Amino acid sequence: MANFGNLSLTLAFVFAIYSILALSIGLKTRRRELVKSGQRAVYAYFVFVTCAVFSLLYLLATSNFRIEYVASVSNQAMPFYYKLAALWGGQEGSLLFWTWIIVIYAAVVVFRNRHRRTDLVPAALAVMSLTVLFFLFLNRFSESPFKELAMAHAGGGDPTPFTPADGQGLNPLLQHPVMVIHPPILYLGYVGMVVPFAFAMAALITRELGNAWITLIRRWTLVAWGFLGLGILLGGKWAYMELGWGGYWAWDPVENASLMPWLTATAFLHSVIVQEKKNMLKVWNVVLIIATYLLVIFGTFLTRSGVVSSVHAFAESSIGPFFVGYITIVGAACVMLVFSRLQYLRSDNELDSIVSRESSFLFNNLVFLGACFAVLWGTVFPVLSEAIQGEKITVGAPFFNKINIPVGLFLLFLTGVGPLLAWRKTSLRSLRKNFLWPLAAGAVVAVALFAAGVRGFYALVALYLCVFVTLTIVLEYYRGIRTRMRAHGELAHEALFRLVSKGKRRYGGYIVHFGIVLIFLGFTGNAFNKETQGEVKEGETLSIGSYELRCERIFEGEKGTYTYLAADLSVTKNGKPLGTLTPEKRYYSASEQPTTEVALRSTLVEDLYTVFAGMTDDRQRAVIQLYLNPLVAWVWIGTLVLVFGTIVAILPDAHEASIQRKKKQLERLLRSTEKM
């Protein structure tokens, strides 16, 4: 099976080379048959990479520990679904998984555009194949998941094959349901950004720099963006549930690596609207998508090369130089390409006023990019400072928070303001009409909260903006519905449905914005977090906020692959009983690794988060860590709203679909006449 996997990878590698050559030569010499053959090669490498993935899955499912990768991420006792999820549980497997997703995307691009006659598609596929080739090279020649274990002899000679009785097992921290879905979703987002990048490059190469490429990738970008955002937030959820330090975001280099392309992609999503409507910012958009792609590759590199120290336990490996080389070459090529096409990228318009939709997009982009730069700076600063000054300086969470809290609030403000400003110039009257009430209501809420004893400048500003933005969104819906009800005599719910389905992108976008508001509401809760630690015997109590926790029982046991220590804590709030929480400490014997199982009581107002930190040295008392985290649930609720809004925005427009249908009919007609 391992040989089969290796062979599949080799064949995929060959087909990737062929597809790049066939597509580029075919485009250059205008030989359509060659272009077609290059596109079919995409299907071929898709099939072969899929074969490789399935052979690795087979090896994992059958616990074939002769394979080094299988032995390092799996063991006999693991449940079947974790055995399969181990596909992305380690370095080599997850790199193969990366490749698999990009070839799936490439195959879908070929399939969806099979009737489209534009040079953009083959050119984009050539760019995608290049990325595929790079990763296949790593899969096949550097980080092969199919390597067999061999044991070197002390006295030299050929190493002999070697099969350990059992594997190391998947890192217990990763044995969590969220961890099964987080990597695939994050990868779908991460890798998905390759598609818009490829089309942008294709537009530059073919000089078709109108809006065609932007229209082609609109959904792709949204899909990738949605997955990326969901993946990042799921990662936060996992950290919250599994790492046991009471938070969900630590500005860890690996977290930053996923956030950076999200920031540039979000800027891109917004600024393409300006290009579509006003033919401005063309260079800017190309630069943003190039930056996103490079950050995706850079993030993959950061996660796997051991350059920066991180909680993520990927081994340090030798793939660093390959990535640095690839990023340098591709980056240089992109810059050259953009410069050589500058004359095609001129703007047709210019900014008229600072109070306009255009300028709100401009500021949105500026701030997103600023945030991304700050995160990048903080992440790589240890490496930079060592290289330049010879002194390694790290910047911790205070740096990231200091800059990103005000940035986030400014973006939240723009979320409320931007969509309601008119293109070109907004009149004072329309400003008053759109913003007077939301601003006033926000102020009332902020004053009320202050009077109720809520302190903290940023927290109050954040809550003020949450109210403000929510109201601007509600007002937008309200006005739209009212107009329809008057014009078409529809009932409210009919009007709502039609309103959204006629403007999915706009109204879906508002839903996404509302999701962001909820997530910010959750973030704001951080300003009011409380924590305490205590050592308790059975019968003793701990308290935090208005909660009281009584330790009823401390017990231990064994279950499957681990032994555990746990405590039953009965919770009361202001004397009212609320049930029992059982935080647990597990100890996985295969990997000699303890893990924390948090026990949580989550409400819309606050999370009571309990951790079993261990026993005291005399083994008499349990050390219990308590956290009271207000509003956290809104982060997860906001995530769901965000995903829902993205889906609405992606759904095909009925109008657009009918145009597409007619276009297809015409094309078919054209082809049949050609044959005659």
Added chain:
Amino acid sequence: MKRKNGRVVFGIVIVVAALVYFGVAGFEEGKAYYKTIEELTDLGDRAYDKRLRVGGTVVEGSISKAGTGLTFQLEQNDLKLTVVYTGTSPVPDTFKDGAEALCDGTYQVDGTFKATAIQAKCASKYEAEYGTAAAEN
């Protein structure tokens, strides 16, 4: 450029200036010098007023609880450093004998390191295990 762009440019300047300000302020607040144990002892008096980060391997059997915190020894290139952890969060699950640990905190006049935060990574035991197996053969 034209006058109507003046305000936009002004706005951009303000935003960029604010970003730079927050960046610099945050940097001063959050920076920590990453030192090896050897450098730490060489720093002398300059070591005591800085936020520092040291890394190393947790010495086998050195972890002991002291009050609410714990103490342990870090080893790097045969040099040892006693660390007193005073942070409020529980140490990460990956923190144990033989793990690679990163400690943030300050160097004390008595030669110990007062850590307020600890990150830890499992030592990659994999090669070691099969390595010994190979030696036995």
